[in-house]
Amino acid sequence: MESEPARRRPSSPAPSQVPRHVSEPGGVPSGSPPTLADVAERAGVSRQTVSNAVNSPDLLRPDTLARVQQAIADLGYLPNRAARNLRTRASHLIGLRIAAAQEGTANATMDRFVHSLVDASREAGYHVLLFSGDASDPLAGYDDLLRSTAVDAFVVTDTYLGNPQARWLDDRRAPFVAFGRPWDDGAAGHAWVDVDGAAGCELATAHLLDKGHTRVAWIGWHKDSRIGEDRRSGWHRAMHDRDLSTTGLASRVEDTVTSGRSASAVLLDEAAPTAFVCASDTLAMGVLHTLGERGLRAGDDVAVVGFDDSLTAQVVRPGLSSVRQPLEQVAVEVVRALEQVVGRPRTRHRGVLLSPTLEVRDSSGPVRDTAQ
Amino acid sequence: MESEPARRRPSSPAPSQVPRHVSEPGGVPSGSPPTLADVAERAGVSRQTVSNAVNSPDLLRPDTLARVQQAIADLGYLPNRAARNLRTRASHLIGLRIAAAQEGTANATMDRFVHSLVDASREAGYHVLLFSGDASDPLAGYDDLLRSTAVDAFVVTDTYLGNPQARWLDDRRAPFVAFGRPWDDGAAGHAWVDVDGAAGCELATAHLLDKGHTRVAWIGWHKDSRIGEDRRSGWHRAMHDRDLSTTGLASRVEDTVTSGRSASAVLLDEAAPTAFVCASDTLAMGVLHTLGERGLRAGDDVAVVGFDDSLTAQVVRPGLSSVRQPLEQVAVEVVRALEQVVGRPRTRHRGVLLSPTLEVRDSSGPVRDTAQ
């Protein structure tokens, strides 16, 4: 399926170095996989000893351990998950709900985050289970997975609309970590990890101011978006730190390309900004449209910075400068918090706030030495 | 939904035995979730009868069924996955390996597919378990999940480099469905679903020819990419169907924006095409760059069509016409095939080939009535 040319070749020619249990005529395993009891018999020990060899090797005498490990290798034994899950009341699965993909948006944050989370989880011995639900019911799906003990914990991502999930999960003592701050409820005691959007926009704005711009406009989301207002505050702070006025320079719209396009057109007409900082790459793309329509060159005539460092920002021309969230790091922190949370919910946890970085590309232009 | 909060009250005829999952002062359930035995006791039947009520309701007498269902509802019972998995030797989980995200590429295919697969799976009673592995070892991860019986089946996606996974999984009799044809091995008996890339490119090319273009160039991937060659053949076929020459009009490069940019520059200089069909949106973006540099207007002066209908294609200006894979449909077919495959591997399966569609945007321009 993948749109990827066959650049690399499979390195090893014969990928069949896997030790299997009872080798058969064709070298192909059949029948049921080996169990703990099989290993125990082969090694001449009890089941529990095999279990210990797997889970707490330090309990065994070195020679016994070696004998058991040999038997495990011979048979290609791996513990049966279902049995282990049943006994330990844990699934080693993390539930992640993915919302409907946003077509027509440049947003690729989720994709990158999911991948990072999968990687980070693996190192902690977890796998990621995906489920979906429509945006109208933020709770759908969680309940069933929880009651059927299908997952050990959740990672909650869509906290942008205030997060009823957080409170709901907290009420049921379900272990979870949120990617996103508990905007509504400062007293919420659950674990969370977030990226400092204000700092990101401050970074972007300062970058533009350093280049000599003085009239930097903001295009963001509606006022009821906490994330949007947070990001906006970064722009506002950077401007006021240098005693620059922001009046008439801000616009709040929907997160679509056309909104960004019309908002930037209006701003250019009414406030004559020389640069734009946007709450998303989607909006920034709208700005680029406007500039193109007016024959203005992004980067040279008017600078633009987006937010999310989407794939689009990377491939569009001119390259779109953008604030990049450290999603790999977020995932690591989320998993770290998860390990704290599992088993003992309801303990208070500190949130983790990470700083984004700025990817500078041509849309924020070459260095200007002189202002105006 | 079954998201029933703890509003249930202990029904009027004061039950002497307190159900373990009784609602508490705060309305918050605590302790361990109710089990089959709890439901059985409350309904005054045996465990097996409750099990039947859940799995084969038609075996019960209507009045018994009603009584059991009432008890289930009262207690908010949901079967424990681990126990069920252990007994039935099935996890109701589908393993999907996601490769490292490709930065600097417009590709968002995987994202869309994952989402579609999650939706399609849910309707079939499955969940999707993600795992990862680096591209160097295409087999990593599969083995462990298989031996630990963590998943029932796999969906294999990265078949672009020939798929050693397919053969390997086939050898172990592991149930799986491939998204992507078995290019190497026409005799492969496993189930697969794929999108007809050739048809897509033929569609794109015919669309351009209909608009009056006669010199339509191709930018694709290296010759050892089976997918690339397949897509190319669609362009080739469309051209030859109308007795148009293709000599000097094709270029094969890596899947990067810069490759697309330089390839299109060379083609414009040497073969003067008036339109481009590309094997990916990434390459098409490169073409747009070249046009921009030369002051040519995409759509008006030179037409461009990409492949994948990425988010970038949707938000860039001018909108990039692109071949769109019916991933939702692919996911549905994959799950359908999966249901066939699970339980009885090694039976031969027919492949399913789906047709992509063409999303026409401004980059393939307004209708031209006259050729030339």
Add this chain to the structure above:
DNA sequence: CCCGTCGGTTGGAACGATCCAGCCATGTTC
């Protein structure tokens, strides 16, 4: 009247792991 059939229901066993109490040699202590 008895036997066979059959729909509906039951209790015990099993799935494959871990928990837990206990066992058995060794040492250690007074």
Add this chain to the structure above:
DNA sequence: GAACATGGCTGGATCGTTCCAACCGACGGG
């Protein structure tokens, strides 16, 4: 030297479900 602690290992019980053989009352036919 008896009493006790200790490291290393064992066997039975258990997690919560489904499979399986059997049971039971009712019904119909010979």
